[in-house]
Amino acid sequence: MEFSYEVEGGNFAKAGNAASGVKKVLKQLNVDPKVIKRIVVALYEGEVNVVAHAYKGKVLVDIDTSRIYIRIEDEGPGIPDIDLAMQVGYSTASAMVREMGFGAGMGLPNMKRNADAIEISSKVGEGTVVELTTKLTS
Amino acid sequence: MKVCDIIEKLNLKVIGGEEGLQNEVTGGYTSDLLSDVMGNVDEGQIWITLQTHRNVMAVASLKEVAAVIIVKDLEADENTISQSNDEGIPLLSSSMEAYELSGELYQLLKG
Ligand SMILES: Nc1ncnc2c1ncn2[C@@H]1O[C@H](COP(=O)(O)OP(=O)(O)OP(=O)(O)O)[C@@H](O)[C@H]1O
Numbered sequence A: 001m002e003f004s005y006e007v008e009g010g011n012f013a014k015a016g017n018a019a020s021g022v023k024k025v026l027k028q029l030n031v032d033p034k035v036i037k038r039i040v041v042a043l044y045e046g047e048v049n050v051v052a053h054a055y056k057g058k059v060l061v062d063i064d065t066s067r068i069y070i071r072i073e074d075e076g077p078g079i080p081d082i083d084l085a086m087q088v089g090y091s092t093a094s095a096m097v098r099e100m101g102f103g104a105g106m107g108l109p110n111m112k113r114n115a116d117a118i119e120i121s122s123k124v125g126e127g128t129v130v131e132l133t134t135k136l137t138s
Numbered sequence B: 001m002k003v004c005d006i007i008e009k010l011n012l013k014v015i016g017g018e019e020g021l022q023n024e025v026t027g028g029y030t031s032d033l034l035s036d037v038m039g040n041v042d043e044g045q046i047w048i049t050l051q052t053h054r055n056v057m058a059v060a061s062l063k064e065v066a067a068v069i070i071v072k073d074l075e076a077d078e079n080t081i082s083q084s085n086d087e088g089i090p091l092l093s094s095s096m097e098a099y100e101l102s103g104e105l106y107q108l109l110k111g
């Protein structure tokens, strides 16, 4: 099963649409609620990062019987130093974004913790691709 | 203890999500940083915050918290309230500050 969502940079009102959509699908597939929670936490953080840091993006979801694969790709400034970005507390979020309670520098670490595998590739000035894979059976 | 019992004991206002007033409360978490809450709140806890925008309900729903309490009588955005109603997760408000409210809730759940 494959489907996708568009993500708009700067539009916080819509952040979380992909995560709540995927949650519904996984519930219908009777996936363990604990596994669902990990998947949607990671996806939500990825969506918010596109909204907060990039111009626009897309979430591609591919589910088969054993695993879910999520690819979050965006057009945006890219991440110059991925190891640095992965560190808890590192954030370049704007003052406006911080005021909303984002920008703690915990999103990428949360994604890593809540996915079985995470792959990040990025080109400065072009964009970022984050791939998340998680087993559906616990 | 249920959300409705806590509302009565701590004199909270219900702003939205009445459907969830019977939710069982297992604890609480106080934070205004959304990804901190994403990473650390547990299902069934009450989340205490000063944030009032809609993403609060997105996080609350994905983590399946028992209820959200907004402190200091801050006013929730219109779309925060409507999402709380859609999700059936109670959105509550208190005149107390986070410190005071967290202390009261802790006492209540401990006792
Ligand atoms: N899609 C992206 N495009 C460009 N930069 C990104 C992207 N995702 C993350 N970053 C960079 O990595 C940093 C760390 O990301 P992370 O999600 O951990 O924290 P944050 O988004 O700043 O805050 P939080 O997630 O806690 O709200 C960001 O501040 C930003 O500099």
Ligand SMILES: [Mg+2]
Binding pocket: A045, A048, A049, A103, A106, A107, A108, B035
């Ligand atoms: Mg982030």
